[in-house]
Amino acid sequence: xDLISTQASRVVxxxxxxxxxRHTAIASNIANAETPGYKSMxxxxxxxxxxxxxxxxxxxxxxxxxxxxxxKTSHGFHINPHPSAGQTxxxxxxxxxxxxxxxxxxxxxxxxxxxxxxxxxxxxxxxYTALSRIEGKSFNLLRDVIKGGGL
Numbered sequence: 087x088d089l090i091s092t093q094a095s096r097v098v099x100x101x102x103x104x105x106x107x108r109h110t111a112i113a114s115n116i117a118n119a120e121t122p123g124y125k126s127m128x129x130x131x132x133x134x135x136x137x138x139x140x141x142x143x144x145x146x147x148x149x150x151x152x153x154x155x156x157x158k159t160s161h162g163f164h165i166n167p168h169p170s171a172g173q174t175x176x177x178x179x180x181x182x183x184x185x186x187x188x189x190x191x192x193x194x195x196x197x198x199x200x201x202x203x204x205x206x207x208x209x210x211x212x213x214y215t216a217l218s219r220i221e222g223k224s225f226n227l228l229r230d231v232i233k234g235g236g237l
Contacts, residue, residue: 093143097138100131102218103131104131104135105214108210109207118196119200124197124198126203
């Protein structure tokens, strides 16, 4: 039994990776809010995360062909989670899909709504913080068990 690499820890790790990538995209959007012709980016990883959870919960399904914690790809722009595959798309990691907005907010064809991006940044930071606290608590619990204080 692997105490450190549980399904929950793998899911939290993938979610943290996705939120970190989303944070980078939002920061890029904010930095380019005044750049003419810039189209805002959005990182979508929840669907791939859900598929990974379902694959791990289905022992007779895809999970028996992929190593634990791996993600299957369902779109050509997804990164193949297997290092040996070597196929990537749009610089994404962990199966995240980076989409460019087609909606333009200003006459100079800039697609960044700065107020929306700031709200998205705050929401993403809160979720990242919550997930990192969950991961920290699980490691604290494991530490207590190892020390003998958790029994």
